[in-house]
Amino acid sequence: MPADPSTTKRRCGDCTACCDGWLKIRIRDHDVYPGHPCPFSRAGQCAIYEERPVDPCRNFVCGWLAPTSPLPEWMRPDKSDLIFLPASFVWRTIPVDVAVAVGARPKAKARAWLEAFSRDTRRPLLLQSDGDWHANGPPQFLTDMVERLAAGRGPWPSV
Ligand code: SF4
Ligand code: SF4
Structure with missing residues (x-):
């Protein structure tokens, strides 16, 4: 797009x-x-x-293309194998970033970069890999996401 x-x-x-x-x-x-x-x-x-x-x-601008993108150049979706969707939904008033896999899984370097970014900025992250969602953030966020997925609800309405 x-x-x-x-x-x-x-x-x-x-x-x-x-x-x-x-x-x-x-x-x-x-x-x-x-x-x-x-x-x-x-x-x-x-x-x-x-x-x-x-x-x-x-209307679509992925998180790499966005003018204020924090992602480095090398993380373009076709090179990092992930599409970054910043602030895709809100969890308890906190914006949650989502990373959708391009192919089976994101490149290891890209995943590591994003998880470090999530930690450093304290922004919860949901990352898709090998068909599963991996939550990064405070313990309660992880619990809530596990419950949400177990109930058959996707982590994000449009993914
Ligand atoms: S999804 Fe891509 S290829 Fe399809 S109509 Fe939109 S811009 Fe064109
Ligand atoms: S996913 Fe690729 S084609 Fe789509 S907006 Fe981002 S950089 Fe452009």
Whole structure:
């Protein structure tokens, strides 16, 4: 979902991670999810770029592309194998960051960077790897997330 280049300093470049099915989205009556990339994504290009939907395509800016991104350059989603979604939901008034895996799991270096960032900034993090969610944050956050997942509720409504 390449954002309007005028709104960001960074560029998506060759990355198409958000069009490739790692995020669960719906595009013109097509469900997009792991194993089912957007049908309009062709050879790294959006076949309907000029007419792509506002939501999510035009509005979406991942946490790496965002102008205020704390992520280093090397963590572009197609290189780090994760899509960072900052402040995806709120837990007890605290914003929670979510990292969605691109492929089976994020690169080890990227996961380590993000977990250290979560610790240092005291921002709870939910990170997806090998089909599971891994919570980082205060003990009560971990407990709440385990309960939430055990109850069959996803950690975040749109993932
Ligand atoms: S419509 Fe285009 S921008 Fe939107 S998800 Fe599909 S390929 Fe990406
Ligand atoms: S995941 Fe981020 S960097 Fe990659 S195409 Fe989407 S918005 Fe651009």
